[in-house]
Amino acid sequence: MKEQQQLTLNGRKEIGKLEMTKEVVYTLNGMGILALFAFGFFFTSLYTLFTGKIDINYTSGTILSSVALVIGTFVLHELIHGAFMSKYGGKPSYGAGIAHYILPYFYATTKTIFTRNQFIVIAIAPLVVISLVAIGIMAAFPSIAHWMVIPFVLNGSGAVGDLWVTRNILRCPKHVTVEDRKNGVIIYGKETDKLMFISTTGFGSGFGKVFMLCIVAMGFLMIIAPMTLDILGVESFVIGPTNSFFTVFEFHSIGEGFEFDFFPTSILATSVIVGLVYAIVNAGKSRNGAMAG
Structure with missing residues (x-):
């Protein structure tokens, strides 16, 4: 039964x-490109975990199937938005557009006003639902796992806008209400609430700062860890699952010496993910937070 509200x-x-x-739009494009790398790393790692394979082989038929799945996934993404809008009493409408002739997008919108927490559920539901379905299919049917990678990586990358909006809505007190519109959202609060001035500045610098910090920190760790582990008499030590895309560092004691390996791709991917999370969390930070009266 629909949860009606007025x-x-x-x-x-x-x-x-x-x-x-x-x-x-420029900020979301940047976020999307970085998220493409991050979700690609995540889903290809799951592919290796469930299939035991590292390489993904595609044929013309597989590529065509993946393209169809990509389109279907984008449509499903908006339908899930709409389903949760309906759950909370809205009447969704759907469409597509190109923001400033730069960013193509599909959308689901409604004239209904939602509570803060309802809107957050609406925003993140497609990413959560579709990602869980993808992981379930890859685990249950490894033989078709390669079909899942491209569409669900693109779904994750395309959801950065939802995550960015969610992060900004979470900055608001619980009593605010949110009106969804085709080209954005409007936040309403009490008469005593302060105005929010939200800017997207700082995404690039925030990402770059944390990305480089992670690279330097991991590089430093790679230098001191082998000697430290050898002095402590550790026989074997691994950061991340062994023999997978998640493996970051391996150390093994051999006789009177030791050997170690570090994996640049995993280090780079980890740094991108951490930098992206930091940038999304901090980009758009309001100069004056909405305060409860």
Whole structure:
């Protein structure tokens, strides 16, 4: 049964707005490219885990199937948004567009006003549901796992906008309400709430700072870890699952010496993921947080 609600704006004012400005579009493009790498690393690692294979072999038929799955996944993504809008009393409509002639997108929208937590569920539901389905299919049917990689990597990459919006909504107090629009959202609060001034600046610098910090920290660890482990008499030590894309570092004691390996791809991927998470969390930070009155 649908969870109907009729929220009004009585006694409320607009305290913030998230719109698809050109600055936001450029930021989301950057986030999406980095997320493509991060989700690619994640799903190819799962592919190796479930199939025992490292290489993914494609044929013309497989590529065509993957393209069809990509389109179907994007459509399903918006339908899931719409399903949760309906659950909370909305009447969704669907469409597609190109933001500032740069970023093509599909959308689901409604004129219904939602509570903060309802809107968060609506925003992240497609990423969570589709990713769990992908992992389940790869685990249950390893023979077709290679079909899952491309569409679900692109779904994860395409969800960075949902994650960015969610992060900004989470900065608001629980009592705010949110109105979804085709090109963004409007946040309403109490008359005593402060206005929010949300900017996308800082994404690139935030990502770069944390990315380089991770690279340097891991490099330093690779230098001191072998000698430290040898002095401590450790026979074997591994960071990450052995013989997988997740393996970051391996150490083994051999006779009177030792050997170790580090894996640049895993280190790079880990640094990208950490930097991306940091940048999404901090980009768009409001200069004045909405405060409860």
